[in-house]
Amino acid sequence: MANTRQARKRIRRNNRRAEINGARMTRIRGFVKKVEAAVEGGDKKVAAEALRAAQPELARGVARGVLHKNTASRKLSRLSKRVAAL
Numbered sequence: 001m002a003n004t005r006q007a008r009k010r011i012r013r014n015n016r017r018a019e020i021n022g023a024r025m026t027r028i029r030g031f032v033k034k035v036e037a038a039v040e041g042g043d044k045k046v047a048a049e050a051l052r053a054a055q056p057e058l059a060r061g062v063a064r065g066v067l068h069k070n071t072a073s074r075k076l077s078r079l080s081k082r083v084a085a086l
Helices: 005-041 044-063 069-084
Strands: none
Touching: 005 044, 005 069, 044 069
């Protein structure tokens, strides 16, 4: 257990940040899944729209420090390759 006031405050802060970051990751995953579902459905127009919506979400995740830059880039690259293959 934390012994100092500062350590107790850090625990509270870390819990709050973990909740916010978890919500951000869930939101990003939802956008990515929409693209994947559209690709599975075979509808290129819907998949392209979903990809356009997912791009800024991934970039926002990088800006907020929830995702690593290369991870977002890799996900975006793989998704766009799948959409282009339709």
